Amino acid sequence: MFSSFMINTWVVATLVAVVAGTVGFFVVLRGSSFAAHALPLGAFPGAAAADLLGINELIGLVVFSGLGAIGISQLSRKGPHDVATALCLVMLLGLGTLFLSMTTEYSQGVYALLFGEVLGISTSEIAPVAAMSAVAIAAVAVLFRPLLLSSISTELAEARGVSSRRMELCFLGILAFATSISVPVVGALLVFSLMIGPAAGARSLTDRPQWAIFLSVGIALITVWVSIALSYVLNWPVGFFVGSIGALSYGMGRALR
Amino acid sequence: MIFTSGFFTSAPVHTAMIIGGVAAVVSGVVGVFTVMRGESFAGHALADVSSAGGSASFLLGINPLLGFLGMAAIAAGGMELAGARLVRERDLVTGIAVGAGLGLAALLLYFDVTFTSTTGAAVTVMFGSMFSIPPDMIPLAVAVGLSALALSAVFYRPLLLVSLSPELAEVQGVRVRLTGLVHLLVLAFTVSLSAMTVGAILSTALLIGPAATALRLAKRPGHAIAIATLIGIGATWGGIFLAYDSFYWTPGHGWPVSFFIVSVIFVVYVIVAAVPERMWMRKNGAPIRAGFGTRTGSA
Numbered sequence: 215m216f217s218s219f220m221i222n223t224w225v226v227a228t229l230v231a232v233v234a235g236t237v238g239f240f241v242v243l244r245g246s247s248f249a250a251h252a253l254p255l256g257a258f259p260g261a262a263a264a265d266l267l268g269i270n271e272l273i274g275l276v277v278f279s280g281l282g283a284i285g286i287s288q289l290s291r292k293g294p295h296d297v298a299t300a301l302c303l304v305m306l307l308g309l310g311t312l313f314l315s316m317t318t319e320y321s322q323g324v325y326a327l328l329f330g331e332v333l334g335i336s337t338s339e340i341a342p343v344a345a346m347s348a349v350a351i352a353a354v355a356v357l358f359r360p361l362l363l364s365s366i367s368t369e370l371a372e373a374r375g376v377s378s379r380r381m382e383l384c385f386l387g388i389l390a391f392a393t394s395i396s397v398p399v400v401g402a403l404l405v406f407s408l409m410i411g412p413a414a415g416a417r418s419l420t421d422r423p424q425w426a427i428f429l430s431v432g433i434a435l436i437t438v439w440v441s442i443a444l445s446y447v448l449n450w451p452v453g454f455f456v457g458s459i460g461a462l463s464y465g466m467g468r469a470l471r
Numbered sequence: 472m473i474f475t476s477g478f479f480t481s482a483p484v485h486t487a488m489i490i491g492g493v494a495a496v497v498s499g500v501v502g503v504f505t506v507m508r509g510e511s512f513a514g515h516a517l518a519d520v521s522s523a524g525g526s527a528s529f530l531l532g533i534n535p536l537l538g539f540l541g542m543a544a545i546a547a548g549g550m551e552l553a554g555a556r557l558v559r560e561r562d563l564v565t566g567i568a569v570g571a572g573l574g575l576a577a578l579l580l581y582f583d584v585t586f587t588s589t590t591g592a593a594v595t596v597m598f599g600s601m602f603s604i605p606p607d608m609i610p611l612a613v614a615v616g617l618s619a620l621a622l623s624a625v626f627y628r629p630l631l632l633v634s635l636s637p638e639l640a641e642v643q644g645v646r647v648r649l650t651g652l653v654h655l656l657v658l659a660f661t662v663s664l665s666a667m668t669v670g671a672i673l674s675t676a677l678l679i680g681p682a683a684t685a686l687r688l689a690k691r692p693g694h695a696i697a698i699a700t701l702i703g704i705g706a707t708w709g710g711i712f713l714a715y716d717s718f719y720w721t722p723g724h725g726w727p728v729s730f731f732i733v734s735v736i737f738v739v740y741v742i743v744a745a746v747p748e749r750m751w752m753r754k755n756g757a758p759i760r761a762g763f764g765t766r767t768g769s770a
């Protein structure tokens with residue numbers, strides 16, 4: 215389980231869990247699970263497009279999740295937020311089906327991008343993921359106070375001169391960025407469980423934001439480590455364990471309150 | 472090339488048009504309530520979770536529609552049982568359901584690939600394959616569609632009242648929770664049906680897009696339903712036609728139907744949303760406001 219080819223997996227998964235736990239705190243606080251679901255899923259066609267063009271997958275993921283973030287914030291000026299999110303998501307996925315139809319041998323690749331392929335991480339992938347994780351964490355640290363304020367009360371934030379529209383865009387940007395890192399590791403569909411479950415569990419254990427973030431990161435780490443270990447032993451997909459443990463930590467959080 | 476030869480005589484096209492049409496009509500009706508209630512995420516979640524049922528049906532060798540339907544109904548019941556009144560909590564419950572459901576789908580797809588060597592099951596379940604729907608699916612699809620429409624018709628008034636103002640509905644003696652559960656079940660029916668046609672993920676497009684567009688244009692719920700249905704059918708049939716035609720644009724392989732349907736729906740919504748609401752109001756009176764403003768959280 216800790217042999218040389220697994221080391222990369224452990225390192226990258228740990229980085230992803232730290233970022234997902236941190237960003238997840240704000241996702242739960244702001245009630246933006248749908249955006250957190252839509253951006254990773256909408257990013258995955260980017261990988262297919264990058265594959266088609268022969269460029270690095272990460273670039274495609276960043277571009278597409280960025281498009282998703284901008285699309286959601288633009289469209290939600292004109293109508294309900296959830297409608298904007300839903301339509302941006304389906305449009306990006308529609309493009310995804312188009313790209314997939316153009317490459318012939320991509321069926322297995324789809325499965326990996328949707329549900330994760332933790333065993334196939336090469337050493338050269340670690341550096342960019344580490345750098346991007348650091349950027350995402352730094353962005354959250356810099357914007358911590360205004361982001362927290364606007365998440366709790368938009369009115370209060372506006373009174374203090376924090377534009378909720380700008381904060382929203384910043385938040386979606388961070389979410390998009392964090393997403394691009396995680397998609398190749400845990401898969402698009404379950405990046406999202408890693409953001410929601412641990413943060414939801416942490417929220418019910420403490421009322422203090424800093425503690426909640428630490429707890430959320432801690433639970434995310436445990437989730438990912440246990441999932442990879444179980445997946446290694448049973449050979450079942452990692453996504454299944456991440457989703458189940460996420461639901462479990464939410465359920466336990468609710469039972470405790 | 473317009474009206475490629477054989478479009479109206481091809482059997483797969485007929486099947487796709489009938490099932491796609493049924494899905495579009497039912498999605499249009501149910502979608503109007505879904506958008507008004509701000510339940511887009513729930514609609515999308517049920518579609519995603521139902522894909523676990525689709526994967527299970529490959530494994531068990533049962534009719535895929537039954538798999539989709541069963542799983543969506545279970546998820547709808549579970550989400551209602553978790554009974555979250557607060558908008559943010561509802562958002563979270565839905566999110567957890569999606570995570571767990573998709574995790575299950577991942578596992579079942581893995582079993583599909585391992586035990587039955589169904590390669591490409593992931594793609595089929597997620598994105599649908601409209602031109603390969605067997606014709607004997609039609610009766611079942613029509614039956615499911617009709618029952619969803621019948622339930623919506625029976626609960627039309629209370630559902631409308633609850634969607635516009637839960638407090639007012641409660642005062643009037645409407646059983647708000649029961650109505651909510653019925654709507655979630657109808658939503659589950661609808662979503663399973665369109666998950667079969669455009670795929671689990673893209674069924675969201677048929678449910679939300681036409682309804683959201685129609686709610687911007689119409690001032691009466693009945694009109695909104697009619698417009699949503701028309702846009703849905705137009706997008707579906709137009710998409711099928713374009714996809715059929717696309718075999719001749721790039722020789723040898725066609726472009727996917729889902730791509731065309733989604734693009735039409737998206738473009739129509741963006742155009743309608745870009746026109747200032749004042750212009751519609753001048754012509755038609757104030758549009759229905761519910762849903763617009765009841766945001767699912769702040770982000």
